[in-house]
Amino acid sequence: MTQPQVPFDDRGLAYGDGVFETVLLREGKPVLWSYHLARLRRGCQRLGIPVPCQEALDATWQGIAETPLEVLKLIVTRGSGGRGYALPESPMPRLLSRRTPFVPATARWQKGVTVRLCRLRLGHQPALAGIKHLNRLENVLARGEWQSADIAEGLLADMHGELVEATSMNVFWQRQGRIYTPRLDKCGVAGTLRDALIEQGIVREATLPVAALPTLERLWVANSVQGVWPVITLVCHTGTQKQTWPLEPVDDFQVAAHRLLGYAAQ
The missing domain is CATH 3.30.470.10 (Aminotransferase class 4, branched-chain amino acid transferase, N-terminal domain)
Structure with missing residues (x-):
C-alpha cells in the first residue's frame, strides 16, 4: 500500500x-x-x-x-x-x-497490570481540554519516564495534583461501590469508551487527588482499542510500591465496558 x-x-x-x-x-x-x-x-x-x-x-x-x-x-x-x-x-x-x-493484550485483561505515577504534571488549557489534538508532547515526555515492560501505563496528574488520565488511556476507580473517572474540563483526552460509559450511567465524573489513590477500592485504565486493564499494583516514579489491589474473579466493570467493544467476557 x-x-x-x-x-x-x-x-x-x-x-x-x-x-x-x-x-x-x-x-x-x-x-x-x-x-x-x-x-x-x-x-x-x-x-x-x-x-x-x-x-x-x-x-x-x-x-x-x-x-x-x-x-x-x-x-x-x-x-x-x-x-x-x-x-x-x-x-x-x-x-x-x-x-x-490488531491483537488485544488479553493477558492484561485477565492478570491485571502495574502502573506508575509519572513525574510530569499536565498543564491546564481549557480551550484544548477533552479533544484529541495532534500535539501530545506531554504524553510523549511522560511515556519516556520508564522503559520496563513490567509497567503497563503511567498515571498523569495536573499541576494541582488532581488525577487526569494515563499516558494513552483514561482512568477509572471505584469508591463506595460506584465507578468514577476524572473530570476533563481543564486538560486531558475524553476517550470514546469513557464517553459511552458515562452516557450509559455506568460511570460518573469526579475529582481525585493522587494522594488519595491508595484509598480506592479498585482502579482501572482503559480505552476503546485495548479495553479495560485492572490495576493490581501502583508504584511511584521512583519504582517504590505504593499500593496493591486484589484481582477480582469477576470484574463487572470490565464486562460492561467490553460489551460495548464486542470483546467476550474473560
Whole structure:
C-alpha cells in the first residue's frame, strides 16, 4: 500500500495543528464510530478546522478487512498555508488514514497490570481540554519516564495534583461501590469508551487527588482499542510500591465496558 506523503508545510506536521482518532475495527466495521465522529467534530470545531465530509470519513474504513480486528488511525490537519502561526484564509484540511492488524493484550485483561505515577504534571488549557489534538508532547515526555515492560501505563496528574488520565488511556476507580473517572474540563483526552460509559450511567465524573489513590477500592485504565486493564499494583516514579489491589474473579466493570467493544467476557 502506498503511504501518503505529507508536505513539508503541512500545519499538522509543523505545529500539531489538527486532530486524530484511533478506532477499533471489528470485521471491518468501526466500533463506537458515532462517538469517534462526535469527538473528531468537536476537535475540528474547537480548532476552527472544516470537518471532512461524512463520505470521506466513511471511506477510510470501507473495504475488505485483512484480519478480524484492526486499528484505524485518522488524522485531520488544517492542511498547508498561512504565514507562521497565522491561519490560512481558506483552509483546505488534509485527511490521512491507515489500517493495521490488531491483537488485544488479553493477558492484561485477565492478570491485571502495574502502573506508575509519572513525574510530569499536565498543564491546564481549557480551550484544548477533552479533544484529541495532534500535539501530545506531554504524553510523549511522560511515556519516556520508564522503559520496563513490567509497567503497563503511567498515571498523569495536573499541576494541582488532581488525577487526569494515563499516558494513552483514561482512568477509572471505584469508591463506595460506584465507578468514577476524572473530570476533563481543564486538560486531558475524553476517550470514546469513557464517553459511552458515562452516557450509559455506568460511570460518573469526579475529582481525585493522587494522594488519595491508595484509598480506592479498585482502579482501572482503559480505552476503546485495548479495553479495560485492572490495576493490581501502583508504584511511584521512583519504582517504590505504593499500593496493591486484589484481582477480582469477576470484574463487572470490565464486562460492561467490553460489551460495548464486542470483546467476550474473560
